[in-house]
Amino acid sequence: MRKHRILSEEWDETVEKIRKIDGSENFLQAPQFKQLQAAAVEGPVIIVNISSYRCDAIIILHHSPPVLVPLPQARSETLLDHATKLQSSREIVGVLRDIWRTIGHPVVERLSDIGIAQKSRIWWCPTSALCALPLHAAGPYRRGERNLPDIYISSYTPTLSALIRARSKISKSQGVLKLLVVGQSGKDLHRVKNEVDVIRRYEDSVDVLMDSEATRNAVLSGIMDHSRVHLACHGHLGDDNQPFRSSFELYNERLELLELIQANYLMPSSHFFQRATVQLEMLEHQMKAFTYPRHCNFVDSEVLWEHCGKCMMKMDPPLRSISMTTYFLMDQLPILRNPLRH
Structure with a gap:
């Protein structure tokens, strides 16, 4: 018991020392949301979460609270199936149309509602099966209708922190x-x-x-x-x-x-x-x-x-x-x- 207490104290002391190092203040702590919002400094980041319970998109903005976009028509099982269908060129258009209907269109409508200018840049942060689906290429693919690439310039990031670090390193x-x-x-x-x-x-x-x-x-x-x-x-x-x-x-x-x-x-x-x-x-x-x-x-x-x-x-x-x-x-x-x- 005494040895456990000593080790625990040493651990706490070590963590405190690390947190005094510049850039490591949040070591082993979840970053504050205010810090993560820096990922949206050049445009909104859309985190898309899918599960068997529900599917949602969360739009992260630089100076505003996050915006929730429910995706009631998205189904995790269907999205998993779409990934398989992508191997067939005959299935690609159908897959892109369904991604547009269930995810792309609701997100684009909400982006427009909150004033995100068209032709500007957005970042997708997909999860699970979405990591293997081309969200950026979604669209109705019908004559006279615009697809997502015609509306916004899409990029990807695996996490908010990764995007922040990337920009810091580039600068x-x-x-x-x-x-x-x-x-x-x-x-x-x-x-x-x-x-x-x-x-x-x-x-x-x-x-x-x-x-x-x-x-x-x-x-x-x-x-x-x-x-x-x-x-x-x-x-x-x-x-x-x-x-x-x-x-x-x-x-x-x-x-x-x-x-x-x-x-x-x-x-x-x-x-x-x-x-x-x-x-x-x-x-x-x-x-x-x-x-x-x-x-x-x-x-x-x-x-x-x-x-x-x-x-x-x-x-x-x-x-x-x-x-x-x-x-x-x-x-x-x-x-x-x-x-x-x-």
């Missing part, structure tokens, strides 16, 4: 944001070369590691000199209980998420884009792990939505546990300063 970076493109054009990734060509046309400062050039060491070395990384390759889930052991398939070897996180500590500003074939668990782990402390931004490209859709299924308890644990660590451990170690 501290200087010079040109160089882009590193890593590609593996295997027999089942036919569009990678075309994708790289498109990126080259639109990016002024881009370096490419393609096929045999994209070795593990070459990619890790290249990451150190670039602010952004676009990965066009396959992803793998190593162990359900170790999301940071998930990996990307490079040339004859794999690159683990943990290694990318370690490399990120040396980068001035980091944005990761991935176009890959992965399973739901891999997608979930990647999005959470990439937003671990100081790893600021992860964006799934539209090709990823297409490939991931067929793999969507209800999360089992271990996956939910991993997600919740990683989310907690991600938002509550700003004190972390040294790279994670194996």
